Amino acid sequence: MSRASDRAYVMIRDMILSGDLPSGAKIGEEALAEQCGVSRTPIREALGRLEAELLIRRSDTQRSYVADWSLEDVEEVFELRGLLESRAARRAATRISHSQIERLKTHHAAIGEAINAPTPDTQQFVEHNHLFHSVILEASASAELTSMLARIIERPIVHRTARNYSFDDLKRSHRQHGELVAAFEQRDPAWAEAVMVSHIRRAFHTYANAHIDQRIPDMSQAAE
Amino acid sequence: MSRASDRAYVMIRDMILSGDLPSGAKIGEEALAEQCGVSRTPIREALGRLEAELLIRRSDTQRSYVADWSLEDVEEVFELRGLLESRAARRAATRISHSQIERLKTHHAAIGEAINAPTPDTQQFVEHNHLFHSVILEASASAELTSMLARIIERPIVHRTARNYSFDDLKRSHRQHGELVAAFEQRDPAWAEAVMVSHIRRAFHTYANAHIDQRIPDMSQAAE
DNA sequence: CCGAGTGTCATTGTATACATTAGGTTCGCA
DNA sequence: TGCGAACCTAATGTATACAATGACACTCGG
Numbered sequence: 001m002s003r004a005s006d007r008a009y010v011m012i013r014d015m016i017l018s019g020d021l022p023s024g025a026k027i028g029e030e031a032l033a034e035q036c037g038v039s040r041t042p043i044r045e046a047l048g049r050l051e052a053e054l055l056i057r058r059s060d061t062q063r064s065y066v067a068d069w070s071l072e073d074v075e076e077v078f079e080l081r082g083l084l085e086s087r088a089a090r091r092a093a094t095r096i097s098h099s100q101i102e103r104l105k106t107h108h109a110a111i112g113e114a115i116n117a118p119t120p121d122t123q124q125f126v127e128h129n130h131l132f133h134s135v136i137l138e139a140s141a142s143a144e145l146t147s148m149l150a151r152i153i154e155r156p157i158v159h160r161t162a163r164n165y166s167f168d169d170l171k172r173s174h175r176q177h178g179e180l181v182a183a184f185e186q187r188d189p190a191w192a193e194a195v196m197v198s199h200i201r202r203a204f205h206t207y208a209n210a211h212i213d214q215r216i217p218d219m220s221q222a223a224e
Numbered sequence: 225m226s227r228a229s230d231r232a233y234v235m236i237r238d239m240i241l242s243g244d245l246p247s248g249a250k251i252g253e254e255a256l257a258e259q260c261g262v263s264r265t266p267i268r269e270a271l272g273r274l275e276a277e278l279l280i281r282r283s284d285t286q287r288s289y290v291a292d293w294s295l296e297d298v299e300e301v302f303e304l305r306g307l308l309e310s311r312a313a314r315r316a317a318t319r320i321s322h323s324q325i326e327r328l329k330t331h332h333a334a335i336g337e338a339i340n341a342p343t344p345d346t347q348q349f350v351e352h353n354h355l356f357h358s359v360i361l362e363a364s365a366s367a368e369l370t371s372m373l374a375r376i377i378e379r380p381i382v383h384r385t386a387r388n389y390s391f392d393d394l395k396r397s398h399r400q401h402g403e404l405v406a407a408f409e410q411r412d413p414a415w416a417e418a419v420m421v422s423h424i425r426r427a428f429h430t431y432a433n434a435h436i437d438q439r440i441p442d443m444s445q446a447a448e
Numbered sequence: 449c450c451g452a453g454t455g456t457c458a459t460t461g462t463a464t465a466c467a468t469t470a471g472g473t474t475c476g477c478a
Numbered sequence: 479t480g481c482g483a484a485c486c487t488a489a490t491g492t493a494t495a496c497a498a499t500g501a502c503a504c505t506c507g508g
Contacts, residue, residue, distance in 0.1 A: 262462075
């Protein structure tokens with residue numbers, strides 16, 4: 001991968017997700033170039049990617065703004081994600097290898113540890129949660145699904161309120177992962193699909209209720 | 225929109241879809257720049273878009289090749305398209321405006337004319353077919369769905385064999401469009417969704433059987 | 449005082465030159 | 479003759495300069 005444009009992409013994305021660049025903020029290429037320490041060329045490439053991921057919106061005259069997401073927009077993303085990721089789970093059920101199931105179990109166990117630590121290790125939770133879902137996507141062996149989900153998977157976290165999840169939410173997420181593993185071991189597509197639908201659906205409601213339940217701060221990703 | 229990069233995008237895409245650039249062909253930026261009469265900068269932007277649409281594949285060292293699609297890959301695309309476009313139909317059913325329904329009827333009628341002309345007007349069929357589906361997507365009022373479908377909608381036509389559709393196929397497609405209109409007029413989400421699933425599914429089988437039925441050549445897009 | 453028009457400024461689009469890196473070829477040595 | 483290393487070539491990544499275009503403000507006329 002290219003060095004400068006990737007750094008710029010990550011930096012800009014983080015600025016948006018962290019809130020440094022608030023919704024609706026105008027984005028100037030030159031200003032970003034200076035901030036990122038690169039020229040406008042890699043900045044433009046990064047903006048193109050972010051626009052494709054709908055994190056950035058462009059006016060009719062090609063000026064860039066940080067996209068603003070309503071709750072309805074976020075629900076739509078979760079809906080799509082449920083649609084695509086449950087399809088991935090269904091495909092994965094009949095294709096997943098033994099070693100991939102082992103990897104699922106490894107991440108599942110790591111998530112369990114993260115939750116049950118004296119103080120929940122949110123960093124570890126987020127990381128292994130991501131890896132868990134990555135294995136399923138990999139097992140689905142679908143370039144299309146992979147490409148599409150890569151585009152939307154980071155976005156529900158735009159709203160900073162999504163960072164707050166209760167202990168119960170984490171446990172429920174963990175339990176559903178366990179059920180997914182069971183479905184995969186049985187190679188049952190319908191079961192895996194149904195669990196994934198439920199899993200993502202719950203994640204949405206957890207997100208939607210986040211302004212009420214705020215217990216574990218600094219969770220930097222949706223808990224699926 | 226930018227002038228040069230858009231022209232380059234369309235030109236390169238057409239080269240791929242028409243077969244001028246065969247599957248697996250290596251793509252050099254400079255060569256394309258010369259062919260398109262622009263510099264490498266807009267070419268690179270165009271290649272980025274085409275890569276996001278999976279029409280172009282990049283090696284580990286960032287060299288570009290025309291993607292090659294197996295029948296399984298194409299089926300996967302149709303499956304995803306069915307998934308997304310049926311969801312769009314469902315959403316559209318409860319949101320579509322009267323004027324949008326009128327537009328659907330206009331395109332529907334135009335398709336009917338195209339089919340029943342002494343010699344079927346494939347150009348008109350393709351154009352109004354595309355517009356018909358565009359109205360539904362617009363009525364779904366989902367930026368996500370629109371963005372995703374825009375990425376995959378052109379691709380089933382990569383295989384040139386898909387250009388051949390029988391008269392019966394065209395009529396069936398037309399009839400299903402009629403049923404979609406009826407579902408929208410009843411504002412029945414489940415009905416609209418089901419018809420769309422069937423519609424896309426049939427399109428896939430028409431495509432898959434294209435090497436057997438080859439009656440109307442030069443159809444430049446899948447008949448959905 | 450309001451509106452239209454024009455001029456200036458800011459921002460984006462494109463071209464080109466240069467840097468960097470991968471890949472292939474050739475030469476040398478075992 | 480086969481393997482490997484170094485060099486050379488070609489293609490991509492980045493920076494920068496320039497062109498074009500839209501935004502904004504200010505002025506002039508009504």
